[in-house]
Amino acid sequence: MTAISPAAPGVTVSARPGVAATMRHTATLAWRSLVQIKHNPMELLDLSVQPIMFLLLFTYVFGGAIAGSTGDYLQFSLPGLVAQNMLFASLTTAIGLNTDITKGVFDRLRSLPIARSAPLTGRIVADTLKQAWAFALFLGVGMVLGFRVHTGVFGVLGALALLLAFALAMSWPAVLIGLTAENQEKVQILAFSLIMPITFTSNAFVPTATMPSWLQKWAEINPVSHLADAVRGLLSGGPIASSAIVSLLWAAGLAVVFAPLSIRAFRNRT
Numbered sequence: 001m002t003a004i005s006p007a008a009p010g011v012t013v014s015a016r017p018g019v020a021a022t023m024r025h026t027a028t029l030a031w032r033s034l035v036q037i038k039h040n041p042m043e044l045l046d047l048s049v050q051p052i053m054f055l056l057l058f059t060y061v062f063g064g065a066i067a068g069s070t071g072d073y074l075q076f077s078l079p080g081l082v083a084q085n086m087l088f089a090s091l092t093t094a095i096g097l098n099t100d101i102t103k104g105v106f107d108r109l110r111s112l113p114i115a116r117s118a119p120l121t122g123r124i125v126a127d128t129l130k131q132a133w134a135f136a137l138f139l140g141v142g143m144v145l146g147f148r149v150h151t152g153v154f155g156v157l158g159a160l161a162l163l164l165a166f167a168l169a170m171s172w173p174a175v176l177i178g179l180t181a182e183n184q185e186k187v188q189i190l191a192f193s194l195i196m197p198i199t200f201t202s203n204a205f206v207p208t209a210t211m212p213s214w215l216q217k218w219a220e221i222n223p224v225s226h227l228a229d230a231v232r233g234l235l236s237g238g239p240i241a242s243s244a245i246v247s248l249l250w251a252a253g254l255a256v257v258f259a260p261l262s263i264r265a266f267r268n269r270t
Contacts, residue, residue, distance in 0.1 A: 022115040026073055029109075033096075034129065047092070047134045051085050052141055058205065059145060065205060071146050076080025079140045079159075079231035080204025083224055085134055086167050089197045090174040093127040096189045097178035101269060120266050124171045131167045150237045159234040162244060166227055169251035172258035179265040204228045223250040 017025065048201060058081060063073030100106050100119070109119045139156070143149070149156060174191070181187040202224035208216050219225050226246040233240035 017115045022118060025114040025118035026121045026125060029114075029118050030125040030129070033123055033126035047089060047130055048137055051081070051134050051138050054081055054085065055141055055145070059202065062205075069110075074142065074145055074147050075236060076203055076207075076232070078138065078147050079235055080202070080228040082135060082138050082159075082163065082231055083202075083227045084204050085138065085198040086163050086227075087170060087199060089131055089134055089223070090127075090167065090170045091188065091195075092130065092176040093123060093171050093192050094178035094181070094191055095125065095184050097123055097175060098181055098184055098187050099181070102183065115151055117263075117266075120175065124168070128164055128168050128171060131164060133159060135163055149235050151234060155234045155237075158240075159231045162227070162230055162234065162247060164248060166251045169254040172255055172262050175205065175262040176258055176265055179262065179269050193232065198222065199224050202228060223247065226250065 018053075055078070055080055058077050059070050059074045063070035063077070067073035067076060097120070100123070106119055110116070139147075151158075173194075177187055179191055181190060201218055202222040204224055208219045208225065211219055223246075226243045227250075230240060230243035230247050232238060233243065
């Protein structure tokens, strides 16, 4: 490996790469994260086993009891399961980031002439793209089990675009958790403690009308409920605009609140 020599006297070194260079560095490190899957297939397996397990479990264990028919419940629950899985998949960002920092990967990257933000943004971009695989897997297995898309290709692409936008926003809270937690175990405990109540108190798995009245009020404003409703409309047909707009507003709010906090934590940690 060739060492990077210090600049010669009188030579000015740019401390801040330009926007184009930063984007190139981000793309390179995102590609590095994606290529690692070839050498460590377990990374992709984590995004494969859980979706299939939840899909089979909810469809065949709870479907008959909740909807009276596994087919009807699959048509209702798959969009909600996709939304839930998107939140759980954000854990990979938190865990991966925490691992890179605690094992000194970020220290090695900082010694390279790249944008300081590239290791962070590269991981976010790569993990967001991995969500597309989980969505395709959900949809593929769901269709084998009997799920049907009634809105065509544009509905599927719209659902994917909405999920990726929300996943990108969710990556900022994940980054903050990954940067502030001491180790992977604490990352998982903290993230699960936040994600589990939010997903299971939404209408992702059961209609809001079946909940107690006090819980319905929360489910109606729960971001997961709006995301699940929007994905249902985009895949199965029905109202879309209201739920999609609210989902995007939630995503924007998450980004506005957590992005500055995450960037500050990243600067302090690295």
